[in-house]
Amino acid sequence: DAGVTQSPTHLIKTRGQHVTLRCSPISGHKSVSWYQQVLGQGPQFIFQYYEKEERGRGNFPDRFSARQFPNYSSELNVNALLLGDSALYLCASSYWQGNQPQHFGDGTRLSIL
Amino acid sequence: AQSVTQPDIHITVSEGASLELRCNYSYGATPYLFWYVQSPGQGLQLLLKYFSGDTLVQGIKGFEAEFKRSQSSFNLRKPSVHWSDAAEYFCAVVLANAGGTSYGKLTFGQGTILTVHP
Numbered sequence: 001d002a003g004v005t006q007s008p009t010h011l012i013k014t015r016g017q018h019v020t021l022r023c024s025p026i027s028g029h030k031s032v033s034w035y036q037q038v039l040g041q042g043p044q045f046i047f048q049y050y051e052k053e054e055r056g057r058g059n060f061p062d063r064f065s066a067r068q069f070p071n072y073s074s075e076l077n078v079n080a081l082l083l084g085d086s087a088l089y090l091c092a093s094s095y096w097q098g099n100q101p102q103h104f105g106d107g108t109r110l111s112i113l
Numbered sequence: 114a115q116s117v118t119q120p121d122i123h124i125t126v127s128e129g130a131s132l133e134l135r136c137n138y139s140y141g142a143t144p145y146l147f148w149y150v151q152s153p154g155q156g157l158q159l160l161l162k163y164f165s166g167d168t169l170v171q172g173i174k175g176f177e178a179e180f181k182r183s184q185s186s187f188n189l190r191k192p193s194v195h196w197s198d199a200a201e202y203f204c205a206v207v208l209a210n211a212g213g214t215s216y217g218k219l220t221f222g223q224g225t226i227l228t229v230h231p
Contacts, residue, residue: 042221104156
């Protein structure tokens with residue numbers, strides 16, 4: 001079975017631009033979460049989505065937004081990019097209920113010039 | 114505030130030696146606990162998890178972890194390290210919630226980089 005897939009794998013943008021990152025969850029998983037991992041740190045929670053609704057939001061500015069589609073895939077959008085947005089963006093999927101852990105994709109490496 | 118602490122930023126061991134990576138958490142209630150491993154340029158792979166029951170849990174690749182409620186700790190161990198274990202290890206917690214709404218909000222420690230000498 002395919003794991004969590006993310007696209008693109010790498011992306012280079014300049015300050016002020018916007019970016020869209022995509023995630024396809026493991027088949028059968030209906031919850032998707034997004035994390036930002038800055039170099040040298042642990043991942044930081046950004047959003048959780050389930051059934052196309054936002055179920056959790058971390059401490060990130062409104063420049064960050066996301067959505068989930070009927071097939072449970074998800075997009076993370078970041079507007080007005082700053083140098084500090086350079087990071088590895090990780091998507092994780094899981095079952096919504098029950099004692100099931102999250103499974104992560106390999107991430108999208110975003111570099112801001 | 115909820116927090117996870119991994120006191121050791123970098124650990125170096127010789128191949129074949131035993132390993133223990135420390136993790137402490139600060140939560141108002143018993144959380145669910147996880148250890149993930151990350152190789153350079155890759156995502157996170159789940160090593161093991163603790164939800165309830167036996168406080169000693171077994172994971173993949175020969176790893177195990179012990180939950181100690183009195184110490185708010187969840188240390189990762191391996192009796193004999195292999196060169197392929199070199200990676201960064203993350204402890205993570207999520208507040209247990211019967212409705213499942215917290216399962217997506219993992220809080221991670223800062224990570225411990227493991228170097229293995231031949």
